[in-house]
Amino acid sequence: MLQDTTILYRPVCAEFERNDLHFFLDGDRPNWVSTDLRGATLLRLIDGRRSLKDLVRDYGERVGVDPLRAWVHVRGYVQAALRSEIVSLQPAVPQEYAGRASYLRPSGLNEFWVHTNNSCNLTCAHCLVSSHPGADPGPSTEHLLRVISEAKELGASRFYFTGGEPFLRKDMIQLIEHVTQTLDSELIVLTNATLFRGTLLKQLEALDRTKIKFQISLDGATPEVNDPIRGEKTFENITRGIQTVSEMGIDISLTAVLTGTNLDDLPKLPALAKSLDVGSIHVMWMHRRGRILEHDELPFPTNDQMLESMRRIKQHADECGVRLDNIESLSGRVNGRPGVKFDLSNACWDSLCLSYDGHVYPSASFAGYPALDLGDTGTSSLRTLWMESPVAATIRSATVVNKAGVSHDPFRFILGGGDIEHSYFFSEQRAGENDVLDEDPYYGLYVELCKDVMVQFAESKRMAFNARSGFDSPILFHVMGEGMATCGSHFWDTPVTTLHSNCVLAFDVETPHGIIRDFYGKAADVPQPELCCTIDGYSEEELSHIPSEVRERSYGCGSPMRGAGIREGETIVDLGSGGGIDCFVAARKTGCGGQVIGVDMTDNMLEVAERNRHRVSELLGYDIVDFRKGFLEEIPVDDKTVDLVTSNCVVNLSPDKKAVFSEIWRILKDGGRTVISDIVSERAIPPMIKVNNQLWGECIAGALTEEEFIASLEEAGFYGIELLQKVVYRDVDGHRFNSVTARGYKYEVVPDAPQNGYMAIYRGPMKTVLDENGRAYHRGEPVSVTADTAARLQSHPYATLFTVIAPDETSVHMVPVLEAVTDSPAVAGESACCS
Numbered sequence: 001m002l003q004d005t006t007i008l009y010r011p012v013c014a015e016f017e018r019n020d021l022h023f024f025l026d027g028d029r030p031n032w033v034s035t036d037l038r039g040a041t042l043l044r045l046i047d048g049r050r051s052l053k054d055l056v057r058d059y060g061e062r063v064g065v066d067p068l069r070a071w072v073h074v075r076g077y078v079q080a081a082l083r084s085e086i087v088s089l090q091p092a093v094p095q096e097y098a099g100r101a102s103y104l105r106p107s108g109l110n111e112f113w114v115h116t117n118n119s120c121n122l123t124c125a126h127c128l129v130s131s132h133p134g135a136d137p138g139p140s141t142e143h144l145l146r147v148i149s150e151a152k153e154l155g156a157s158r159f160y161f162t163g164g165e166p167f168l169r170k171d172m173i174q175l176i177e178h179v180t181q182t183l184d185s186e187l188i189v190l191t192n193a194t195l196f197r198g199t200l201l202k203q204l205e206a207l208d209r210t211k212i213k214f215q216i217s218l219d220g221a222t223p224e225v226n227d228p229i230r231g232e233k234t235f236e237n238i239t240r241g242i243q244t245v246s247e248m249g250i251d252i253s254l255t256a257v258l259t260g261t262n263l264d265d266l267p268k269l270p271a272l273a274k275s276l277d278v279g280s281i282h283v284m285w286m287h288r289r290g291r292i293l294e295h296d297e298l299p300f301p302t303n304d305q306m307l308e309s310m311r312r313i314k315q316h317a318d319e320c321g322v323r324l325d326n327i328e329s330l331s332g333r334v335n336g337r338p339g340v341k342f343d344l345s346n347a348c349w350d351s352l353c354l355s356y357d358g359h360v361y362p363s364a365s366f367a368g369y370p371a372l373d374l375g376d377t378g379t380s381s382l383r384t385l386w387m388e389s390p391v392a393a394t395i396r397s398a399t400v401v402n403k404a405g406v407s408h409d410p411f412r413f414i415l416g417g418g419d420i421e422h423s424y425f426f427s428e429q430r431a432g433e434n435d436v437l438d439e440d441p442y443y444g445l446y447v448e449l450c451k452d453v454m455v456q457f458a459e460s461k462r463m464a465f466n467a468r469s470g471f472d473s474p475i476l477f478h479v480m481g482e483g484m485a486t487c488g489s490h491f492w493d494t495p496v497t498t499l500h501s502n503c504v505l506a507f508d509v510e511t512p513h514g515i516i517r518d519f520y521g522k523a524a525d526v527p528q529p530e531l532c533c534t535i536d537g538y539s540e541e542e543l544s545h546i547p548s549e550v551r552e553r554s555y556g557c558g559s560p561m562r563g564a565g566i567r568e569g570e571t572i573v574d575l576g577s578g579g580g581i582d583c584f585v586a587a588r589k590t591g592c593g594g595q596v597i598g599v600d601m602t603d604n605m606l607e608v609a610e611r612n613r614h615r616v617s618e619l620l621g622y623d624i625v626d627f628r629k630g631f632l633e634e635i636p637v638d639d640k641t642v643d644l645v646t647s648n649c650v651v652n653l654s655p656d657k658k659a660v661f662s663e664i665w666r667i668l669k670d671g672g673r674t675v676i677s678d679i680v681s682e683r684a685i686p687p688m689i690k691v692n693n694q695l696w697g698e699c700i701a702g703a704l705t706e707e708e709f710i711a712s713l714e715e716a717g718f719y720g721i722e723l724l725q726k727v728v729y730r731d732v733d734g735h736r737f738n739s740v741t742a743r744g745y746k747y748e749v750v751p752d753a754p755q756n757g758y759m760a761i762y763r764g765p766m767k768t769v770l771d772e773n774g775r776a777y778h779r780g781e782p783v784s785v786t787a788d789t790a791a792r793l794q795s796h797p798y799a800t801l802f803t804v805i806a807p808d809e810t811s812v813h814m815v816p817v818l819e820a821v822t823d824s825p826a827v828a829g830e831s832a833c834c835s
Helices: 035-045 051-063 067-084 139-153 170-184 199-205 223-230 234-247 266-275 292-295 303-322 325-334 381-390 388-396 420-431 443-464 514-527 582-589 603-618 657-667 694-695 705-715 786-793
Strands: 015-020 021-026 031-035 112-113 157-163 186-191 211-216 251-258 280-285 341-345 349-353 359-361 474-480 496-499 571-576 595-602 625-629 642-648 668-681 718-731 737-744 758-760 768-772 776-780 782-787 802-805
Touching: 015 443, 021 035, 021 067, 021 139, 021 443, 031 035, 031 067, 031 223, 035 051, 035 496, 051 067, 067 251, 067 474, 067 705, 112 139, 139 170, 139 303, 139 349, 139 381, 157 170, 170 186, 170 199, 211 234, 223 234, 234 251, 251 303, 251 571, 266 280, 266 303, 280 325, 303 443, 341 420, 349 381, 359 381, 381 388, 443 657, 571 582, 571 657, 582 595, 582 603, 582 625, 582 642, 595 603, 642 657, 657 668, 657 705, 668 705, 668 718, 705 718, 758 776, 758 786, 768 786, 782 786, 786 802
Parallel strands: 112 157, 112 349, 157 186, 186 211, 211 251, 251 280, 341 496, 571 595, 571 642, 595 625, 642 668
Antiparallel strands: 015 021, 021 031, 031 474, 349 359, 668 737, 718 737, 758 782, 758 802, 768 776
């Protein structure tokens, strides 16, 4: 509980500013926030010496606001900063980080790379392993099958085939089927796609498309740029292969190496990818290894040149609707859980590479390099090489703490210290010997791309910020981890993790939407009464027209329609409508002149709802319910067309709750209202709960705290927020979760509106109340207000508390007391802050 005497603390932060957005990065943790100028002013005042009272005084003086308004600003902002963990109630105690080996153990493989062969039908100028048509054909079929099976036994669930050109091997389809069918695992094949013809095409068509994906190399968007790098007519042959695979429905990502000759051409790659029906592209940096050392005509670009090219590629990718998965992957780290440290590569921890010589190496980029040879799989088991090799032990002992050039950089734990492969091969040029702990020459590029991603997150939140609501407090636009796809995320339950290989970054993320859709799809097929709170609050009379099939599939945690004060003829939207129970309750209340729209993303639930819509309409004698497929973050309803928006235990399922509240505000008419029943926690939820997919479906893992739930409604622009109901729902691992129902109203304001001569008089019963904007109303005393505020105070839920005097009125008279918009809520709270 914040008191006037509360002292607040902030860690030492690196700061940068771009586009009037201010960023504070706690590099030691790591954690970061973005804010506006007033928020930055307030954060800088938090120094471990000032009390909350001091902050209110100093902030008010610096930004020029009166004490009451400053109190509202500071208190709300500090609460948000505490939730973001960039501010604390106790001084930050520096904890020495001893490196990843103190936290991690090599307990199982996650992925396994296979250099199937070093032979290739192309002779690319930048080939890392100098592949060519007469190179090593690779191990025998039997050898590969055995070692791949060993990797599976060690836990590997994803495999990568690379070369050379894997499809030069006559047994490639057999190897693919072994991984995808026999071992029931996912496989990504890195290929140039030039050999897809004849019998091979027919074999590819028979593959399981859910288990195999292709990453296809192309180093230019035109033949003139690509062919000098990869060979004559390769552009024509590669694009033909891409079209062939795309038509089969196999998932593809295009990959290109950024060189000094294609900097201006690769920004055209997204348009080419879109024309080939490819959904993502991936850009790699040049290694100082292999054939590139023989080609002076293919220069290494500078970091500044690469940054400019990458920004242009990103811009064109966004315009084309194509993913640039370098940025997608980086975004996952930039917006990861605060406090999770990325520490170098996953090589030798949960990833290994079997090379074309039958030996094992830390990663695909190190394959075939003698100094990094873990050993021969012909004489030792994969487990033995992984666990006992001195090379593997050396790689695992490396840590960003000891990495040259980055050990104190504030971005080090987000970027993981950079790429150890680039560090290793560039270090020989600089120091005469190789070292994975040498400086990554591309690290500065990563830092600038990291800042770009942070700015992108903040810009999107600033653009979505509702300036028309009248909310004028300083704001944290984006905080680290906000909107993050936590369910299923492997690094949300650990304080330290590692980077994935930069060779392949695509095909990686399972979205919360997919997990929730699958979870409730099953609940639509077979009723699961243990989910959420089931039906609670509706009377039998309210449910009498609703079929049992719908009742059995109601997974709410409240009864929002009861506290909604539904009037005849209203337009109502129910979010996450499921089987339709709340929509059908609303249809009876609003009558034949109204409209009810249910929005859900789960096909099975929509089928249940649509099937029963006809039965309900027959019983009611009219049909006003419309079910639509959509997401809460993009509600398929026009602006300002709705009187009431409800949701029943679904906001917690969204990965981006701010977007949900913003969308609710968008579709409501001015004066419209929202009533939301949801699960909230009494305190912050720990990572082990957040990553539990089952608890996501049960409305636990994605729950906001109650304070955050109310604050999110306020930031979205809602006024008159009332807590209508609060009951204990469930305890999980010592954490209390409650079911709450809250109501708020939309009132759009005109910025900087003149006072217009309106006066507002607070009637009581409290001595003084404070509104959402920090304006105090003392009982019986007139206060000058704008026309917007006057209109709001004459509407629900304020009208029974205030008398408003218009400019042309010569005497004070009481306005009629309006009937409260409620159906006897279990717990009612006043809409204003009382003192």
